[in-house]
Structure formats: structure tokens, C-alpha cells
Amino acid sequence: MRQFQEAISSPGFGVIFFSGATIKGLSNSQSHHHAGSLIQTICQNPHLKHILLMFGSVDYDFSLAKHLWDKYASQDIELKEEYVDEFIQEVISKYNSFLTELIKFKTTPSIIHILAPQVSPMTDRTLIANLRNQNTINTPFPDSHEDSKQQNCFKGEFFSNASRARRTLQANDVLEIVVRDLALAAQSANTIYKQQQIYLHRIDREMVTEATVTEISSENATGAIQERFLTCDHHPKVTETLALWKQKLKIW
Numbered sequence: 001m002r003q004f005q006e007a008i009s010s011p012g013f014g015v016i017f018f019s020g021a022t023i024k025g026l027s028n029s030q031s032h033h034h035a036g037s038l039i040q041t042i043c044q045n046p047h048l049k050h051i052l053l054m055f056g057s058v059d060y061d062f063s064l065a066k067h068l069w070d071k072y073a074s075q076d077i078e079l080k081e082e083y084v085d086e087f088i089q090e091v092i093s094k095y096n097s098f099l100t101e102l103i104k105f106k107t108t109p110s111i112i113h114i115l116a117p118q119v120s121p122m123t124d125r126t127l128i129a130n131l132r133n134q135n136t137i138n139t140p141f142p143d144s145h146e147d148s149k150q151q152n153c154f155k156g157e158f159f160s161n162a163s164r165a166r167r168t169l170q171a172n173d174v175l176e177i178v179v180r181d182l183a184l185a186a187q188s189a190n191t192i193y194k195q196q197q198i199y200l201h202r203i204d205r206e207m208v209t210e211a212t213v214t215e216i217s218s219e220n221a222t223g224a225i226q227e228r229f230l231t232c233d234h235h236p237k238v239t240e241t242l243a244l245w246k247q248k249l250k251i252w
Helices: 002-007 035-042 057-071 081-102 124-133 161-187 210-214 238-249
Strands: 050-053 111-115 197-201
Touching: 035 050, 035 081, 057 081, 057 124, 057 161, 081 111, 081 161, 161 197, 197 238
Parallel strands: 050 111, 111 197
Antiparallel strands: none
């Protein structure tokens, strides 16, 4: 969300960002950021007409990597794609639960905008460096040529840029369905929700190469993030992503 804070000076537009906050932490009362409870407090402002929520990038990359390392790779258990799928499904389920509770608030803004996670710009080696800097992992990969189940955790099958790009698109497809179902529930006269609107906006498809989109189900797809979004850290190039978000949102 920092990209919005730096670029938008409208007096009616405010930005709060939580560095490293996760979807899984939104409903956790012990969360370090307390992002979920703060969002609920903000939503009690009766003058708030729109709220934009942007979470998930940390879950899709760092939290997933830590989960796989702690539960499987560090125990020398060979990874399977189903372990990745289970984690992502849990993340989206928790987001669904949080949003379901949020739209029950009587003072919740009439329009909720869910900004789907962006595609990570990190190369394979940059991801490993970031994880090591955060003390998330302690593994000889990628410098060692020794073959082990632990190294497999961070090989291309699970954490190459192309794999992570495709995972983001797939997860956002599921999230889009979740938000659509929430919107239908919120507009139904037979539910406990008031008449609210909730939308999902996404730019992930515009961020990747055509191969990533067309070969999303292929293990051999070579597509990844477009070069114009690449940076030296885990945030895509702001000038490029912000231009796409402005086209999608059109609320300022």
C-alpha cells in the first residue's frame, strides 16, 4: 500500500500499511501488527465510503516458504505440491472468514475493495537471500550442489519466479470466486448483511508474460513476471503497478 501513500495526495484518501502483515494474521488476536482489529476499528467510522484492503503477497511467498521449511524440509520430508495447495487454501479461507465478519459491521463502508496480491518481482536467488536475512531458513541452497530433500524446498519446482508467478495467478483466481460469492451474499435481502458492495481488483495478469497465463497449468511453463516490474527487493516497480491500479480502481 505504500505506493498509494506516496502517489495520492487527495484529502479524502488515507493509507495505513503494515510491514510484513499477513492474511493469516488478520484474525489472530496475538498478531504483532493487530491489523485485523485496527481495520475493524477504522470501519466504525460512519463517514468512510470506501476501504481498500491489500494483503496476501507475504503469505504467498515468505509465509509459505517458512511453513514448508518448518514443517517439512527442516525435517527432511520431501515436499509435495499438495502441501503448497493446502497452505494457499488455508490462507484464502482465513481471508474469506475475516471479510465475512467485516461486512457484518453496521458501520462498515458501503464499498469494500479487495486488491489481489501482486506478482512477486524477486528472482529465485533474491528470494533465498531475503529469507535468509529474515532468519526464515538455514539451507545450503543454492550454492551447494549436494542433493537433498531440504534443497528441494527451494528449487524451481516450488519457488522459481515462474512457479511463484503462476501460483499467484491461480490463488487470485480462487480469491476472485470467494469475493464474488461474498458480494452475492451481501446483496441478498435474505442475509444478515446490509446492502453493501465488495469487489476484487487484480493486476497480476498484466504483470506476467503471456506464457505464464497461457501455460498456467503446465509444469514446464517458462513464463514469469515482465521485466518492467523487476526491482532489487520484494516490491514490484511502483510506477508500473500504480499505473495499473489507477486504471482498475478509478475511485480518486
